[in-house]
Amino acid sequence: MIREHQLNKIILSIFLIIPLWAFVTDEPFTITLMTRATVFALAAVGLNIALGLGGLVSLGHAVFFGIGGYSMGILACHAQTYTPLMEWPMLVSGSKSMPLIWINAVIMSALAALLIGILSLRTSGVYFIMITLAFGQMFFFFSISWSAYGGEDGLSIYIRNEFPGLNTLVPIQYYALCLALLCTVLWINSRLINSPFGLALNAARQVPERVETVGLNPMRLKLAAFIISGAVTGLAGALFADLNRFVSPTMFSWQTSGEIMVFVIIGGVGRLFGPVVGALMFVALEHWLGGLSDFWHIYLGILLLGIVLFGRGGLIGMICGEARQHE
Amino acid sequence: MKLGTLALKSALISAVAALSSTAIADTKVGMITTLSGGGAGLGIDVRDGFMLAIKQSERSDIEVVIEDDQRKPDIAVQLADKMVQSEKVDVLTGIIWSNLAMAVVPSVTAQGKIYLSPNAGPSPLAGAGCHPNYFNVAWQNDSLHNAGGAYAQSEGYKNVFIMAPNYPAGTDALNGFKALYKGDVASEVYTKLGQTDYASEIAQIRASGADAVYFFLPGGMGISFLKQYSGSGVNIPVIGPAFSFDQGILQAVGAAALGVRNTSQWNKDIDTPTNQAFVSSFLAEYERLPSLYASQGFDTANLLLSALETASVSDNAGFRSALKAANFISVRGDFKFGSNNHPIHDVYIREVVKEGDVFTNKIIGKVLNDHGDPYAKDCKM
């Protein structure tokens, strides 16, 4: 058995070695694939805060992913066409600056998470799963018919947005940027898990009545977790949009929510690096199985079933043993 | 039937493999199309039509790399990156859906690759967003709808009920219809994308007092509408673009489609030697009748082959002008490119008929002659 923190180091080194090797051997597409895995990992790390720490089974995280994506799409499209975003009450113009887009994505998705969270947290269990799904569908149908920003066609941004000092169109540079963000969020997440807030949230997931009897409000803790979770997934959405230089309502679809959840579960719910492993695995499978057969979804399905039925605690659980231990 | 397709598919795969291994491929083509999930039928037809032409050319210096986009824009973008970055293809083609084309085409043409569209023709790419590297071999999205409007006009309809899903292509479709139709619109209805039950729209049609119905409902939506419409007892004549009456799905609609008029730039009974050769060789190769999509795939490959006769892909400007010359015989008859690299062609009106056990289309007239598209004037190229 490998200790979990050792495994985490191995995983991290995979994220360094493969792209470097691809860079040296001039295989830019491998870097693009790794970027995709990194961005999915970030989205799933976001969901894991709600799911793993807060016990909130959200089947609507595509909402935040999509909001992040459209933050990028809308800002960049206005910058691209030199039209102001709004003229009233103040003149706001679009932007091609990644940091600005990220901040916007984080704020917008946090606001959405606040609203959705307040309403959804009134329910629990299956009802929570379903109400988050319903919010996802609302955003999905809205984005399809919102013709100002392309509707179902989506929005194409021809050139990747700018980050000071980098040429973001070079695959390895954009990858480095995404990886740096992922690592930062993972580091913050590891602090969060052991912080007073993480402690209280962890208890609120397991024994809400206990949290109540020490005078804390478990609902507010969960709401805060949901907001942080939404904000992180929103940031991932903005990165994903920039990776593809394109946003579309697919980002809001329930399949997207399902996939983000799949990343978390195959990696290991509540594990710091669970979502990272899950996303890497998924992208690899998509790539290899997709090349094997037109019917590769069958193999993917069988593999997922195997993990649920026989692998406890996801991939990390299988390698490190079941116990999920905090520091 | 199943076994047949399977065998064919493996034959095809080995053919491609053979092509790629025997010679140093001079030209590498990347095909991104929909081969799995809903809508896979269209992609399969485009691919089969395309590969048939490549096979008939007997050229061994062309390598075709085929990838499945699962009808997801982000996958399509990723595949385009792969084609450009690691496969280093010269030409891309294959995308079926407008939204996927919008995601992929601007980016690959900006990177200097040629893109040949075998199906989608969204208006932004025909107008202000046109590009010298982008050639549409199928149609601009409005084309068949323009023809629908022109046909309704010529038949003397005065009050038409028009209907499409609520998404950009749907809005374009209805506007395209209205462009050449001068009568009244009884009602303009936008349905949900992916809707399967049209009882309520049919009730509206019944109550509208319209003298004809024009609808654009691609894929399963059209099948559902037609089946329900024919059972409703409403007898107002129906017109639509070819998409809901295509060979692939017509069998699923069945008798409900009989007699319906639809607009298309191609049909299997266009009596030219090229077309008849195409229909019979497709039937022989794949044991099914070719569809509109197959014809477009076939034309796309032939356009590519014709350009390769005069220029090499490495000579970008030369190759582009060779493409633009469109020096090939299209299965649809006359074909040339407009100023925005979109087709100028005739559009026919067809009627659904039954030939033996098979439902198919028969051309009953020509609606538009040498029709281009209205966006060409916005294209600065």
Added chain:
Amino acid sequence: MTFVLLAEQILNGVQFGIMLFLMAAGLTLIFGVMGLINLAHGSLYMIGAFAAAAVAGMTGSFIMALLAALIASAAAGALVELLVIRRLYNKDHLDQVLATFALILIFSEGTRWVFGSFPLFLDIPASLSGPMTLPGGIQYPLYRLVLIGAGLSVALGLGLMITKTRIGIQIRAGKNDREMIAALGINISGLYTLIFSLGAALAGLAGALVGAIQSVQVGMGEPVLILAFVVIVIGGIGSIKGALIGALLVGLTDTLGGIFLPELLKFVTDPSTATSIGSSLSSMAIYILMGAILIWRPTGLFGTKL
């Protein structure tokens, strides 16, 4: 808007609702008794439709097609229950969601592998085709009236089964207390397999009935599945009565919303914008309805606290 049109639209809403009920009934039964979220219910619906289309194509008989749909989906249901589902009862919802999501992938691509990528043909029998004139001069397709009748009889049958029969008693007992029912010596795993295939058969029946007026194609199950989930969540999970009322609510909201919202908006804005915005709102209407109901009653209309 005339009375006749309004009446017809209400009938349409009811018919759509009844169709959703057929899906939702099985789903809610399975959840109520076994506590299982089954995302693959839509695949069973698809299997029913494909089996019906295949058999109708071979025999030309609609009755045979319906029978085939029932048998095929019940068999698929039983098989899946035995191989996969029964390992999920003691897992949390998260694992159930993922495992049944995996089943969707397997079923969809498997069906495509067997039947190909093109939609199949399934038509209503000649004796049921064409319109019928109802009192008040409403012309309404006969087949849709038959659908309403079929759905209502299933609702009635399920109601009777649960209140009057031995299996119903077992189902109600199992719902309240799994250990008790095991202690009573009832073969609980047999009961679960039975209920799961019953739910599957209902879904398959719905698929076949609806497939006759819609498109029989891969992926046809998922949109209906999501609507069926909306229905059972509105009605309260586990309640057949709730499923029926929820289904009618969703059916009517969806149908009438699509007509009235654009009309209403025309008072405020120009027709073209009204149509476009109205259609967007109406496609969101049922989700807004569901959100509102859950905020008002967090366990649905007839749900008991979990």
Added chain:
Amino acid sequence: MNDIVLATKGLTKRFGALTASENITLDLRAGEIHAIIGPNGAGKSTLIAQVCGSLKPDSGTVHFLGRDVTQKTTRSRVQAGLARSFQISALSMEDSVLQNALLGALGASRNPWRFFKPALEDPTLVEQAEHALERVGLSGHATQRTSELSHGQRRQLEVAIALTLYPKAFIMDEPMAGLGSEGSVQMTDFLDTLRKEAPILLVEHDMDAVFALADRISVLVYGKVIATGTVEEIRTNPHVRDAYLGEEA
């Protein structure tokens, strides 16, 4: 009387036909241990739930420190100084013993909105938590996983969490259960000293402990208080003997 810390007046709660609490009036005074005894199903847990706020009575009131808290949430009662230990342990089983105690300290600080610095590196919280563990005799188990504790140790941890809150009154639901005879004696001694800090409303089945500790005892049978009095009064009360003690004797 000024020394009344907690008082219920006429508490009544019905579940359908069953009356779980019927017109219960009792109080808890400064410095005392007031034990509630009664057979299983007498309504002790229902009573506690109403006192702590997880259940709202159909009628009657709960006063704490002179204020009517009947309509207040559990949380605001806790914040006012009412601490509770659970009969069935409500602990974060995945976490360490210390982390559970830290949760109490965190609750007392009323500020869980610290997202960055590890809780284990906050000296105030840790000190408070360790102190509470030491008092119940769990110091040696601080780093153990809570799920590995015995049932008795879990009860001790329950009490420790209550201690971290520095409350003005304790509600303890069977703190002795599962402790074994030696543990019971220790816990009895400990509660004996604890009453000086804050009075304890004690629900307990261990009669030896109750008779050793209680200043007053109330006997609850079928949702009704049939007697309240000192240990001696209860021992000799014929109704109590008939209804309850007699069965065990």
